[in-house]
Amino acid sequence: MNKTISAFILIGLLLLTGCQQTTEEQPERAEESEETNPEQENNQNQDTPEKSEEQLVQEKADKVISLIKAKNAEELTNYVHQEKGVLFSPYAHIEKDAIAIKKDELVNSFQSKDKQTWGTRDGSGEPIELTPLEYFNEFIYDANYAEADEVVLNPTEPRGNTIKNIQDFFPDAHVVEYYVKGTEENENMDWKALNLVFEKDSTGEWKLVAVVHDQWTI
Structure with a gap:
C-alpha cells in the first residue's frame, strides 16, 4: 500500500514539474514571435511610399x-x-x-x-x-x-x-x-x-x- 501511494506521489510530482516547464517556455516563445523580422519591416516601408x-x-x-x-x-x-x-x-x-x-x-x-x-x-x-x-x-x-x-x-x-x-x-x-x-x-x-x-x-x-x-x- 505504501509503495502504491509513493508511486502516485512520484507521478504527480513529475506532472507538476512538466507543467511548470511548459509555462516558463511560453513567454519566451511569445517574445520570439513578437520580434520584428527586418526583412518584413523593410517590405512594409517599401509598400508605403512617401507622399508627394x-x-x-x-x-x-x-x-x-x-x-x-x-x-x-x-x-x-x-x-x-x-x-x-x-x-x-x-x-x-x-x-x-x-x-x-x-x-x-x-x-x-x-x-x-x-x-x-x-x-x-x-x-x-x-x-x-x-x-x-x-x-x-x-x-x-x-x-x-x-x-x-x-x-x-x-x-x-x-x-x-x-x-x-x-x-x-x-x-x-x-x-x-x-x-x-x-x-x-x-x-x-x-x-x-x-x-x-x-x-x-x-x-x-x-x-x-x-x-x-x-x-x-x-
Whole structure:
C-alpha cells in the first residue's frame, strides 16, 4: 500500500514539474514571435511610399477649405505663412496693392468692423470697400467650395476672361482651385472658383500665402 501511494506521489510530482516547464517556455516563445523580422519591416516601408509634395498640398488645401467654411480663423492661422501672411484678391488678376494680412493679425482682423479697400469692382471700377466679414461673404466663401464640382491642382487654363497672374506673384507656389459650376438659368455665367495658394516657408513646410477668388468678369 505504501509503495502504491509513493508511486502516485512520484507521478504527480513529475506532472507538476512538466507543467511548470511548459509555462516558463511560453513567454519566451511569445517574445520570439513578437520580434520584428527586418526583412518584413523593410517590405512594409517599401509598400508605403512617401507622399508627394502635390499630395501634401492637396491635403492641406482640403483642410483649409473646411476651416474657411467653418469660419475657424484661429485654427486657420496654423496653415498661414509666418513671414508673408495671406494675400486676398477678389479676382483672379491680383493687383499690386492687394491686401495681405499677417498670421498673428488674421483672427482679430475678421472681427473688425472697419471697412477696407480690397480692390476695384469689375465693370464699375468702384472701390471694394467692405469690412473683413463682408469681404468674406462676398469674395471668399460665396459658394459651397467644400463640395466643389471640380478640384484642380495647379490649373493652367483660365475659367473666364480674366488674366490669371498668380504665378507672377508666387512663382514657386502650388495652387489648388475649387470650382463651382454656374446655373442653367444664368447660362452658367454665375460660376465661382476659389484658389488656395501655398508656398514653402523657411522650414520647408507648405503654407497658405494667398486666397484668390475668381468669377466671370466683364
